[in-house]
Amino acid sequence: MYREGTWVSAEVILQSLDYFGIVVFAMAGALRGEEKSLDLFGVLVFSIVTATGGGTLRDLLMGNLPVNWVKDNAYIWLALAGGTFTFMFTRFWRFPVGALAVADAIGLAVFTVLGADQAAHMGFSPLIVIVTAVMTGCVGGVIRDLLANEIPLIFHREIYATAAIVGAVVYLVLQAWGLDERVFPWLAMLVVLMLRLAALRWDLRLPRFMRTLPRA
Amino acid sequence: MYREGTWVSAEVILQSLDYFGIVVFAMAGALRGEEKSLDLFGVLVFSIVTATGGGTLRDLLMGNLPVNWVKDNAYIWLALAGGTFTFMFTRFWRFPVGALAVADAIGLAVFTVLGADQAAHMGFSPLIVIVTAVMTGCVGGVIRDLLANEIPLIFHREIYATAAIVGAVVYLVLQAWGLDERVFPWLAMLVVLMLRLAALRWDLRLPRFMRTLPRA
Amino acid sequence: MYREGTWVSAEVILQSLDYFGIVVFAMAGALRGEEKSLDLFGVLVFSIVTATGGGTLRDLLMGNLPVNWVKDNAYIWLALAGGTFTFMFTRFWRFPVGALAVADAIGLAVFTVLGADQAAHMGFSPLIVIVTAVMTGCVGGVIRDLLANEIPLIFHREIYATAAIVGAVVYLVLQAWGLDERVFPWLAMLVVLMLRLAALRWDLRLPRFMRTLPRA
Numbered sequence: 001m002y003r004e005g006t007w008v009s010a011e012v013i014l015q016s017l018d019y020f021g022i023v024v025f026a027m028a029g030a031l032r033g034e035e036k037s038l039d040l041f042g043v044l045v046f047s048i049v050t051a052t053g054g055g056t057l058r059d060l061l062m063g064n065l066p067v068n069w070v071k072d073n074a075y076i077w078l079a080l081a082g083g084t085f086t087f088m089f090t091r092f093w094r095f096p097v098g099a100l101a102v103a104d105a106i107g108l109a110v111f112t113v114l115g116a117d118q119a120a121h122m123g124f125s126p127l128i129v130i131v132t133a134v135m136t137g138c139v140g141g142v143i144r145d146l147l148a149n150e151i152p153l154i155f156h157r158e159i160y161a162t163a164a165i166v167g168a169v170v171y172l173v174l175q176a177w178g179l180d181e182r183v184f185p186w187l188a189m190l191v192v193l194m195l196r197l198a199a200l201r202w203d204l205r206l207p208r209f210m211r212t213l214p215r216a
Numbered sequence: 217m218y219r220e221g222t223w224v225s226a227e228v229i230l231q232s233l234d235y236f237g238i239v240v241f242a243m244a245g246a247l248r249g250e251e252k253s254l255d256l257f258g259v260l261v262f263s264i265v266t267a268t269g270g271g272t273l274r275d276l277l278m279g280n281l282p283v284n285w286v287k288d289n290a291y292i293w294l295a296l297a298g299g300t301f302t303f304m305f306t307r308f309w310r311f312p313v314g315a316l317a318v319a320d321a322i323g324l325a326v327f328t329v330l331g332a333d334q335a336a337h338m339g340f341s342p343l344i345v346i347v348t349a350v351m352t353g354c355v356g357g358v359i360r361d362l363l364a365n366e367i368p369l370i371f372h373r374e375i376y377a378t379a380a381i382v383g384a385v386v387y388l389v390l391q392a393w394g395l396d397e398r399v400f401p402w403l404a405m406l407v408v409l410m411l412r413l414a415a416l417r418w419d420l421r422l423p424r425f426m427r428t429l430p431r432a
Numbered sequence: 433m434y435r436e437g438t439w440v441s442a443e444v445i446l447q448s449l450d451y452f453g454i455v456v457f458a459m460a461g462a463l464r465g466e467e468k469s470l471d472l473f474g475v476l477v478f479s480i481v482t483a484t485g486g487g488t489l490r491d492l493l494m495g496n497l498p499v500n501w502v503k504d505n506a507y508i509w510l511a512l513a514g515g516t517f518t519f520m521f522t523r524f525w526r527f528p529v530g531a532l533a534v535a536d537a538i539g540l541a542v543f544t545v546l547g548a549d550q551a552a553h554m555g556f557s558p559l560i561v562i563v564t565a566v567m568t569g570c571v572g573g574v575i576r577d578l579l580a581n582e583i584p585l586i587f588h589r590e591i592y593a594t595a596a597i598v599g600a601v602v603y604l605v606l607q608a609w610g611l612d613e614r615v616f617p618w619l620a621m622l623v624v625l626m627l628r629l630a631a632l633r634w635d636l637r638l639p640r641f642m643r644t645l646p647r648a
Contacts, residue, residue, distance in 0.1 A: 033587075041594055042587030056493070061272070063281025065495025073559045127289045142363075147574075149583045151365045155249075155258030162257060277488070279497025340498075343505045358579075367581045371465075371474030378473055 014185075018114060019078055021107035026051040026082030028104050029144050033083075034090055036148050046144055047083025048076060053140030054111055058132055062122065101200055109192035112137035112164040113185050116171045126172050133168035134161055137192075159199030167192035230401075234330060235294055237323035242267040242298030244320050245360050249299075250306055252364050262360055263299025264292060269356030270327055274348055278338065317416055325408035328353035328380040329401050332387045342388050349384035350377055353408075375415030383408035446617075450546060451510055453539035458483040458514030460536050461576050465515075466522055468580050478576055479515025480508060485572030490547055490564055494554065533632055541624035544569035544596040545617050548603045558604050565600035566593055569624075591631030599624035 029050025033043035052069050059067040069075035089095065115136025119129040138154050138161050145152040154161045170191045174184035245266025249259035268285050275283040285291035305311065331352025335345040354370050354377050361368040370377045386407045390400035461482025465475035484501050491499040501507035521527065547568025551561040570586050570593050577584040586593045602623045606616035 036583065036587070038587045041597075045587070045593075060276060060492060061281070061283050061286060065281070065493070065497070067493050070493060070556060070560050073557050076559055076563060124286060125289050127292055128286050131292065146362060146578060147584060147587075149365065149581065151252065152363060155252075155254045155261070155363075161261075165257075276492060277497070277499050277502060281497070340502060341505050343508055344502050347508060362578060365581065367468065368579060371468070371470045371477070371579075377477075381473075 014114075017106075017110040019074060020103075021110040022051045022075055022078045023082040024100070024103040024107040025111075025140055026079040027086045027100060028107075028141070029079075030083040030086035031090070031095060031100070032144055032148055034086075040084075040087055043087050044080055044083045046147065047086070048079045049147065050140045050144040051075070051079040051082065053143040054115070054136040054138060055140075057139045058115055058118070058136045061135075062119070062132070102197065105193055105196040105200070108137045108160065108164060108196055109167065109189040111140075112167045112192050113171060113189045116168045116188070117185055120171070120175065129172060130165060130168040133171070134164045137161075137164040159195065163192045163195035163199065166195055230330075233322075233326040235290060236319075237326040238267045238291055238294045239298040240316070240319040240323040241327075241356055242295040243302045243316060244323075244357070245295075246299040246302035247306070247311060247316070248360055248364055250302075256303060259303050260296055260299045262363065263302070264295045265363065266356045266360040267291070267295040267298065269359040270331070270352040270354060271356075273355045274331055274334070274352045277351075278335070278348070318413065321409055321412040321416070324353045324376065324380060324412055325383065325405040327356075328383045328408050329387060329405045332384045332404070333401055336387070336391065345388060346381060346384040349387070350380045353377075353380040376412065379408045379411035379415065382411055446542075446546075449538075449542040451506060452535075453542040454483045454507055454510045455514040456532070456535040456539040457543075457572055458511040459518045459532060460539075460573070461511075462515040462518035463522070463527060463532070464576055464580055466518075472516075472519055475519050476512055476515045478579065479518070480511045481579065482572045482576040483507070483511040483514065485575040486543055486547070486568040486570060487572075489571045490550070490568045493567075494551070494564070534629065537625055537628040537632070540569045540592065540596060540628055541599065541621040543572075544599045544624050545603060545621045548600045548620070549617055552603070552607065561604060562597060562600040565603070566596045569593075569596040591627065595624045595627035595631065598627055 026047035029046040029048075030043045032050070033046035036042075038046065052075055055075075056067045056069070059065065086095070112133045116129050116133035118136075119132035124132070141154060141160075142152040167188045171185065171188035174187060175181075179187075242263035245262040245264075246259045248266070249262035252258075254262065268291055271291075272283045272285070275281065302311070328349045332345050332349035334352075335348035340348070357370060358368040383404045387401065387404035390403060391397075395403075458479035461478040461480075462475045464482070465478035468474075470478065484507055487507075488499045488501070491497065518527070544565045548561050548565035550568075551564035556564070573586060574584040599620045603617065603620035606619060607613075611619075
């Protein structure tokens with residue numbers, strides 16, 4: 001959906017969603033920093049890392065260097081804005097966690113499909129499209145959790161990453177069916193969003209790893 | 217030993233060993249995920265990271281982009297297969313930990329020499345050949361331990377990395393002596409394997425870092 | 433200040449300072465390894481990672497591949513020398529922590545300005561110059577802390593990173609004012625050094641993240 005001249009308004013909407021995802025992920029990162037009692041600098045680093053980590057790893061592995069936020073400074077500015085706002089806001093008001101979870105789900109949906117889209121346009125195989133989509137959507141949060149010295153949340157709240165996987169598969173299937181490229185990315189995004197919101201609403205989970213035998 | 221037309225069967229054996237190392241490291245990663253009570257997604261991420269982490273960092277630092285598993289999807293598929301098998305298997309049977317340790321030693325030997333081989337063929341200095349060899353052999357496990365929120369094991373079970381260093385040095389010495397390139401990589405692999413198995417068998421260790429003075 | 437033929441002695445001094453920063457950061461990394469009771473291999477890895485981590489990430493994100501220490505082996509040799517020296521020294525004598533803190537401040541100042549300088553000469557925007565400067569100065573220590581399974585120190589001892597930010601801004605301002613490129617990088621370095629030493633001397637801090645409301 002990046003093709004020039006196909007549907008300008010779609011590109012504008014998409015870019016807006018991308019920036020929206022950056023801001024939302026930055027806010028989620030800042031809130032994690034708050035839980036860890038970090039100072040302003042630490043909070044802003046958490047914001048930047050959470051917002052840009054997925055896209056950065058994607059660009060590194062694909063060889064798209066310099067990485068995206070070096071070329072388009074808006075990514076860093078928006079992450080700083082989201083982090084600073086959250087830093088100020090939480091000093092005086094309680095943060096609407098429910099609203100943030102919904103916004104975070106939108107960010108996940110957008111980043112996942114943007115990642116799938118980029119890998120697909122570079123001609124990579126379906127497997128790599130899926131891996132790239134999941135990385136773009138989830139790795140920012142993983143690095144944030146590592147910096148916070150915790151086992152990354154996505155290994156526990158598993159429908160997070162699973163929603164990204166399903167969304168990438170839907171993207172590939174709709175593309176294979178020959179749907180209009182101005183339409184199917186939005187459907188894939190909607191699938192990720194719906195899955196993630198359903199998981200939040202009804203607390204859905206994947207099976208855990210269990211032994212039926214006692215340890216040796 | 218990557219030269220075309222020199223010794224086809226050696227290349228086939230080498231590629232097979234490489235894939236074997238991927239599967240074994242994936243299983244080791246999955247077992248770590250099990251210890252952390254991760255769900256299926258988390259276990260598979262641990263498998264992929266452990267199996268491909270070393271080669272990925274090597275390719276990043278050397279500038280071989282996109283990284284190897286983006287070009288050859290077999291790496292990811294095999295890691296997924298090893299992780300899924302381990303996930304299913306450990307639900308019903310006790311995992312043969314001894315067999316895994318031997319297989320892991322084979323993986324270490326193969327990855328170490330593959331790393332040394334690639335750096336040597338790119339014309340890098342002996343020091344970089346050694347660093348690349350150790351990274352390719354060990355970094356997957358390091359990232360796995362970081363995700364599991366633990367100090368990486370290789371900082372404690374130190375003959376692991378030391379075996380890789382010795383193997384890389386042997387590779388360089390045999391190469392300098394002008395040995396046939398169809399032979400000496402196998403000897404270097406054997407050295408790593410023997411060292412690692414000996415370390416496992418007799419619990420060999422390097423000296424620890426100690427103060428002889430009390431803390432200030 | 434990398435321009436050929438402008439002021440040879442400045443380049444020599446700068447390269448010397450760069451190497452000095454590597455050694456000092458390697459020693460700081462080794463001391464952290466000592467606190468964690470690592471063996472010699474672990475201590476040397478901590479030395480290498482702390483000394484080269486910032487420059488490595490900078491080169492990765494900018495696409496300067498292979499990374500600097502692959503091209504100039506002196507980086508790794510010096511890190512190994514600093515780590516080995518510290519390993520031996522601390523077995524018999526108490527380490528002069530005060531002297532190390534001053535040396536570490538010099539390393540921070542040098543790496544920060546070298547990072548800013550490289551990004552500026554590649555034609556990146558002021559924002560990216562600042563981000564690159566901070567990364568080059570601080571990321572080595574962040575990776576070291578991650579390997580040691582701790583929340584990175586810079587999120588707590590915050591004037592560390594803040595000194596780097598201020599130094600990068602000073603670099604940009606002096607450059608914009610048209611100062612001689614043989615002079616202003618040294619001024620920026622001096623600012624970082626003075627700020628860091630002042631922070632150490634008077635224990636300066638940034639405001640922490642606080643809620644004025646109780647948690648939900």
